[in-house]
Amino acid sequence: MAFTAASVTLLILFTTLLLVPRFTGYVLRAALRSAGWFLKNRTNGRREVILSRVRLEEEDYRSRNPYSTAGPEDEDWEKVDSAPGVAKNGEPLGENWEGIIGFFHPFCNAGGGGERVLWAAVKATQERWPKATCVIYTGDHEVTKTTMVERAETRFNIRLHAPTIVLLYLSTRKYVLSSMYPHMTLLGQSLGSLIVAVDAFNLLAPDIYVDTMGYAFTIALSKYLFPLVPTGAYVHYPTISTDMLESLDDGTGVKGLNSGAGVGWKGVAKKRYWKLFARLYGWIGSKVDVVMTNSSWTSAHIDSLWGPSRKNLEHAKVTVVFPPTAVSELHSSIEVNSASEATREPSILYIAQFRPEKNHSLVLRAFAQFLDERRKDPANASLPTPKLILIGSVRHASPDETHIYNLRLLAHELHIREQTEFICDASWPTILSHLGTSSIGTNAMWNEHFGIGVVEYQAAGLISVVHDSGGPREDIVIDMGDGATGFRATTEDEFAAAFEAALALPQEEKVAMRLRARKSALRFTEEEFGRKWLIALEKLISQQRRLAKSTKT
Template identity: 80%
Template sequence: MAFFASVSVTLLVLTATFFLIPTAFAYGLKAVLCSVGWSLRNKTNARRELILSQVRAEEEQHQSKHSASLASASASSPEDDDWEKVDSTVPGVAGNGKPLGEDWEGIIGFFHPFCPLSHKTRSNAGGGGERVLWAAVKATQERWPKAVCAIYTGDHEVTKAAMLERVETRFNIKLHAPTVVLLYLSTRKYILSSMYPHFTLLGQSLGSLIVAFDAFNLLVPDIYIDTMGYAFTIALSKFLFPSVPTGAYVHYPTISTDMLSSLDDSTGIKGLNSGAGAGWKGVAKKKYWHIFASIYGWVGSKVDVVMTNSSWTSAHINSLWGPSRKRLEHKNATVVFPPTAVSELHSSIDVSSSSESTREPSIVYIAQFRPEKNHSLILRAFARFVNETRNNNNNNDKITASGSTPKLILIGSVRHSSPDETHIYHLRLLAHELHIRDQTTFLCDASWPTILSHLRTSSIGTNAMWSEHFGIGVVEYQAAGLISVVHDSGGPREDIVIDLGDGATGFRASTEEEFAAAFEAALALPEQERVAMRLRARKSALRFTEEEFARKWIEEVAKLVSQCRKK
C-alpha cells in the first residue's frame, strides 16, 4: 500500500513538474523581457525628448515661413477680400484653420525597413507597399496633426528631405515634414532572403526580431505598426512593452493555406511550390511549413488591430490568426484596400467612344520581373492567340478591325545584381522560341510618362500571378479604361474584376488556353460594348482611391489611439 502511495505521489510530482516548469519558465521569460523593455524605454527616453524638441523646432520654423508667405501674399494682393487663406497642404487643418483631428501627441512607430523610392517609377511596376506607407502617414497627419510619425528604415543614404521629395514626386503625396522622423536601422541585412538559402521563412522571421530590437534601441514608440508583414516583430513588441498598442497592415500572409495546399498540387498552376510536397524532401517541407504556420498563428494573437489589403488576405489571416485572437477586443481583420492612383489616371486618360480610335490591339502587363508573376504564362497564351489569329483570316479581321497587329508589352522593374536579370533573359529567349519576338516588347524600369502612354493606348491589361494578394496593377488598368484579363484567383477574382451589378468589368482565366481565348474575346467585342466595359471598370476602380484608404486607415488607427489613451 505504501508502495502504491509512493508511486502515486511520484507521478503527481512528475505531472505537476511537467506542467508547472513550462509555466514557470514562461512567466520567468515574460518577466525578463518586460525588464529588458523597461531598460530600453529608459535608455531611449533622452532620444525621445530630443526628437520631440526637434519636431517642435521644425514646426515653429514651418509656421513662421507659412505666416511670412501669407503676409507676402496679402501685401501683393491688398484688394483681395479673402486675404486670410489657409495653406491646404498643412496636415490636419480645415478651411476654418482649426485642426481636423484630436490633440493626441504620441509617437507612432512604422516598421518599414525598406523604403526605396525611384524618381522613375510611380506604378505597381515598382511595388505598392511604399504607397501604402506614405498614404498611411499622410492620413495619420491629417487626423492627428500633433502626432509624430517615426519610420524605422534601413535606407541610410536618403535624408528626410530627399525622401519626402521623392514621395511627392512619385506618389503625389505631400507630407508635413516636421512630424515625420526617419530612424535608421543598422541591421536590415538580417531580413534579406539571400541570408537564408534554406528555411527562408523561419530565417527571415527570426532575423526580423534582430531588426526590431535594433528599432526599439533607437526609440520606443507609443503605438507600434508593422507595414511590411514582419509579424514576429509585433510579438517582440508585446513582450517587451505590454502596454504599447500594436497594429499590422498585412499585404500578404507570411504563409497561407494556399501555399500549404500548393505542395500537393499536380497541375503545376499553383505558384512556384506547386507539387513540391512529393518525396521525402517534400514531406519534410510540408511538416516544416505546418509547424511554421502554427507559430505564425500564435504570433497573430499579439496584434491588437489587424488591417489587410484584400478579401483574400483577410480570409487567410482570419484562418491562421483567428483561433488565437478570440479573446481580443478587435479579433477580426479589417479589409483596407491599398490606395491607388485612380484620380490621376481618371484625369490623365479619356475613356469614351472618341478615344477608342487611339487604342491599339495591345496587351500590357505591368508587374515586377519576378518568377511568381508568371510572365511565361502570358507569353505562351499570347503566342497561342497570335497563331490562332494568323490561321484564321476571318477571325483576324474581326479581332483587329484597324488592321494593326496585336502586340504584347511587358513593363516592370528589375532588381539589378539579382536573379531578376537572369529571369528576364530567359523570358526573352522564350519569346524568341515562341516566334513572337517581333510582337513583344520588354520595358525595364520604365518612367511613369512611358507607363501612362501605354495605359492610354493599349486595349487590354493582364495579370497572371496565381493568388495575387491584391493587384494594384489591375486597379490601374481599370482606372485607365483597359479591359482586364487576369488570373482567376486571389484579389483580382474576389475584389477587383467583379460584376458590381451592371455587367462584367473584365475577364478571368487560369490556363494558357483560357488566357488566349480571353484575349480574343476582349479584342473582338463590338465598339459600343467595349467602351461600356471600359467605363464599368473605371467606375469600379473608384473603390480603391486614396481618400477611401485614408478613411478606413483612420478608423482602425483610432482604435490604437483609444487603447493608448487608456493605459
C-alpha cells in the first residue's frame, strides 16, 4: 500500500501535538481521535476477512489434527496456564477472549534476541488464549507466514500455532532505518516510526497494541488515535539514556558508538539535542498502559525517564520480564562434567547479530592480541590453536551485509583469518552444536541491554567473557554467592587477558565455574518468561474488556 496523503496529514497532526501549546493540543487530539474513528471503521472489513480466514485455517488444522485440543503443544499449557485469570468485572480471562493483539515488530525475520522474545510471547499468548488472533505488523515481505513459523522453530526452537498468526505487511519500513537519517538519527527514526505506524493502522486497528521493538512513539500515536485500545511495551533498550548522554564526554572510546562525541560546538549541540529528546521520550512513557523491560539495567533507565510521567497510571510500575532462553533444552542436550571437558575445544564463541553496536571488531582485535601473546609462550606450542567463531543473523538489504564484509576484511588484516569463522543465519541445531563444543562465550557490546546469547553460554556450560556493563554485568555474569560465573572486561587488553585466564584455568576450576554459571542460568527459562508475560497481558485484556463494556452501557 502506498504512503497516502491521509497518512502525511496524521503525521503532521501528531507531530504538532508534541510541540504546540495546550489549547491547540485539544483541537489536535479531537482531530486525531476522529482520524482513529475513521481508520477503525475503514479497516473493519479487513478485520472480518482476517477473522474469517483464521477460523477457516483453524478448522483445517483441527481436521488434520483431530486429537489436538490446544495450541501447538498441549503439554505446554501446564507450564503457563496453571490457573485461570479473572478480570475485575468477575468474568474469566481464559480462552474465551477472542480479540486481536497487534504486535508492532517491523523486523520480525531478523533472527535476533528481540525476535525470540516476540515469538515466545506469541506462543505463550496462544497457549493461554487460543481464540485470540496475533497480528504481526512486519516489513519482511520476502517471508510468508509458513516460512516465518518454520524459521521460529529452526532458529529458536519455538513451535507456533500457525492458524491464529497473521502477518500484515508494511510498505514504509524504510522510514525507521538509521541510514535514512544521517543527522538527528534518534528524532528521525522516532518520527519515521510514526509513518510506519500509520501504515500499520491503515491495515488494521487492533484491540490491544503492543510494541516489541522499541518504537515507543507509535504507542503514543495509538493512544491518541484509539483511546479505548490498551497499549503495552516490551522495552529491550531505552531509545535514549543517561549513559548515552555521559558517553559524549567519555575520553576512553569504549562507551559505544558516540563515545567522546561531545567535543566542540557540534558536541555541545548534540548534548542539547539529546537532552531535549530525553524530555520528549519521557513524556511518551505516560501513554503506555503496561511496561515490561528485559533487564534490571533497562528497567532502571526506563524508571528514570518514564517514571515521573506514569505516576497516575493504573499500572505505573515497570516490570522486569527477563527474555526467554532455551535453558531447559541446553541443560538436557549438553553435559557439563569432568568427562565432557575432554570434548571441549579451545574455541571462543560470539553469538550476536552482525550489527556495529555488537562491537565484533573489539573481539577480533582482542583475539588477535590473545593469539600473539599465546604464541610467545613455548609451552603453548604443542597445544591446539584457539579458534574464534562468530555466529549471527544478517538483515538482508541492510547495512549489516556491508558490516560483515568489513569484519572479514579486519580479520584478514589482523592475520587471524584462518582462525576465525563467520556463520550467518545459523539454524538452532548448528548453534547447539557449537555451544556444546566451545570453551568460551563472549559478548563485547557496551551496555548490552540484556544478553540472551550470554545466558545461552551459561546454560551450555561455557565460560563467559563479557563487556563489563549493561545486562551482563547487572543480571547475568554475577556471583550468586558461591563464586564467579565468568569474566568481565572493557578494553582489548582486558578481553585478551580474560580469554587467556579462562583457558588457563585448571580443569577442576573450569568445571566448577561452568556448573555455577549453569545453575545461575535457571533464572532465565522460557517458562518463567511465559508466566510473567501472561501476567502483563492479563492486565491489558482486563482493561480492554472493561473499556469495551463501558462503551456498550
